[in-house]
Amino acid sequence: MLGSSLVLKARMDHGPLEEVSAVTWEWEPETGNATDRVTLASCPGRGLECTGMRPNVHVNVEQQETTLHINGYSGAESRVYTVTVMDHKGAATSAHCIVRTYEAVHHVSVSVNVSHSSLVCGEAWGTEPLFSWFHESVAITETVGRVSRDGTTLIVTKTPICGHFTCIVSNKLGHSSATYTAAPCEIEGRGTTAAAVLCPVLLLLFGGVLAFLLWRRHRHSNRGERLHEHLDETI
Incomplete structure (x- = not known):
């Protein structure tokens, strides 16, 4: 250095x-x-x-x-x-x-190999580069894929390939990164969540309608009693 x-x-x-x-x-x-x-x-x-x-x-x-x-x-x-x-x-x-000068990491890039369901990370001329992979800002797990021994290739096992894949290359002088963006991932359990939210709403609406009907029935009943009392007094 x-x-x-x-x-x-x-x-x-x-x-x-x-x-x-x-x-x-x-x-x-x-x-x-x-x-x-x-x-x-x-x-x-x-x-x-x-x-x-x-x-x-x-x-x-x-x-x-x-x-x-x-x-x-x-x-x-x-x-x-x-x-x-x-x-x-x-x-x-x-x-x-x-003897060569220790160089910082430069020009990190991520390319996709669709036929092999893999992503390849490369950089220009940094000395002793170390590669790290992240999916949606979280370190790669077995449910997403596996990383090659040298760290440059990510073999994606998640299907379909979706979300943001980031490669960070670092050495003793700093780091640089690049991101490959695929189609947005569907949120798991979204239908269940929607149903769970919809049921209380329907119950509230049903309860409101039932309360309104009972109120109207009670109101008409009171009007009938008052009308009957008024006729008796007139006679």
Whole structure:
């Protein structure tokens, strides 16, 4: 990562009768000519002082290990590093290491493979990407689908494919996401809920009509009694 320290270690396995006479660290561009190779440090054997180092580069050699330490990685140090070990007979052995800058996640996308009922998540060039899948903001369960070992593919078992499927890609520098939107999912139990709501409404309406009819009947009965009493008094 930018601003961090770069540490490269090389193990040197040799027999009891062998002896390291020199260790050399070099670097070169990942794409270029061999003439672009630059010596960072040259160490004449174990325990001796290394020469030719840059101010931010430190190298040390021990019995079976040599270490290259660069402070303040800026990105310009993204190169191919070569360490060469020479024994007391002049035989040389080399090892290489490619160092690249740790990149944030960029340009996440989700594509659908209808024939295989699967969704594929991809991103541009992030380092060590980790993939996570969600359906309607909830982590994927077995009722929805299963995720491939590398996390890039979601095999959907839910039928039909519906709702929002989100892929989140993250690494040490942050995260980014993309969403595939299918047709809206039907709400389970909607018909039962509607019936449960409708029954009390019908009961209320029936009760209201019954109360109204009883009220009218009681009203007409009272009017008949008053009319009968009025006729008796007149006679």
